[in-house]
Amino acid sequence: xxxxxxxxxxxxxxxxxxxxxxxxxxxxxxxxxxxxxxxxxxxxxxxxxxxxxxxxxxxxxxxxxxxxxxxxxxxxxxxxxxxxxxxxxxxxxxxxxxxxxxxxxxxxxxxxxxxxxxxxxxxxxxxxxxxxxxxxxxxxxxxxxxxxxxxxxxxxxxxxxxxxxxxxxxxxxxxxxxxxxxxxxxxxxxxxxxxxxxxxxxxxxxxxxxxxxxxxxxxxxxxxxxxxxxxxxxxxxxxxxxxxxxxxxxxxxxxxxxxxxxxxxxxxxxxxxxxxxxxxxxxxxxxxxxxxxxxxxxxxxxxxxxxxxxxxxxxxxxxxxxxxxxxxxxxxxxxxxxxxxxxxxxxxxxxxxxxxxxxxxxxxxxxxxx
Numbered sequence: 020x021x022x023x024x025x026x027x028x029x030x031x032x033x034x035x036x037x038x039x040x041x042x043x044x045x046x047x048x049x050x051x052x053x054x055x056x057x058x059x060x061x062x063x064x065x066x067x068x069x070x071x072x073x074x075x076x077x078x079x080x081x082x083x084x085x086x087x088x089x090x091x092x093x094x095x096x097x098x099x100x101x102x103x104x105x106x107x108x109x110x111x112x113x114x115x116x117x118x119x120x121x122x123x124x125x126x127x128x129x130x131x132x133x134x135x136x137x138x139x140x141x142x143x144x145x146x147x148x149x150x151x152x153x154x155x156x157x158x159x160x161x162x163x164x165x166x167x168x169x170x171x172x173x174x175x176x177x178x179x180x181x182x183x184x185x186x187x188x189x190x191x192x193x194x195x196x197x198x199x200x201x202x203x204x205x206x207x208x209x210x211x212x213x214x215x216x217x218x219x220x221x222x223x224x225x226x227x228x229x230x231x232x233x234x235x236x237x238x239x240x241x242x243x244x245x246x247x248x249x250x251x252x253x254x255x256x257x258x259x260x261x262x263x264x265x266x267x268x269x270x271x272x273x274x275x276x277x278x279x280x281x282x283x284x285x286x287x288x289x290x291x292x293x294x295x296x297x298x299x300x301x302x303x304x305x306x307x308x309x310x311x312x313x314x315x316x317x318x319x320x321x322x323x324x325x326x327x328x329x330x331x332x333x334x335x336x337x338x339x340x341x342x343x344x345x346x347x348x349x350x351x352x353x354x355x356x357x358x359x360x361x362x363x364x365x366x367x368x369x370x371x372x373x374x375x376x377x378x379x380x381x382x383x384x385x386x387x388x389x
Contacts, residue, residue: 212248342375
């Protein structure tokens, strides 16, 4: 019979070997310094836009991992509003998106603070607000087991079962104490930020203390651990990297919850962090390209064209799926097809748009030429 990590006599005393990890940990530290150096060398407005974009990706992707798809525009507006960047509250239609944006800001601003039960409850309220079918801002209390299951009805496969709800308050008190004692200046400090972050995430996900939202808060905890370890808010989107290969994430988590010897989990987590750092570098490059683009073209664009291009670029380096076409242009600007087609042709003629893919004729689409 499978015994989960929390059912074993050595829980929650995790063991692991760093043999073979030393080079990757060095690369992580080197990249953290390089990314920070690049960002700090940029003008303040570009720094701010880069940080906003990284928080946007984290907020959107951490929800997508759980199968919830938020409005990027609403999340972006929420982040800008929390930063005091003059966004009208009426622009934010999705309360879940507003909460996700608020969480990203709070995780960054409060990274040095000790972790507390109240902080976790506040984060949970940010995510769920007054949702009626979820016990918001409280540990779970129901007697039914929390299980991760896949498969058709009658052929379900249980991948993991969390500790009973009755154990959650005790387990979370112990987790919070562990988290605060292992920070860089704590009594049981774990100096290596990626290692502590990996353990913190696995530990929290195993307890699964809330009815819903455990994955999102668990990734916020991982970010907090990283930020405390490097002494400043971390510049990467862990969730964007996880979301790009969710199957690997859940498989690694499942294996990590079978034993308290977690070398394999730490190996997965460090590789994920390195990929996240690469994506952060790409995000900085993307922001610089946007600035250069508008330096070159802004005086040539009409208001409709500016609106469409900014909307495309808000989607991140990938832009709109399938590119931009006259139908999408009409939807954003509320103009006629003739006006949309004329605007797009002007953008192509000036070099601001280039053809997307190989399609032609009526299905032709375009992307921003960065």
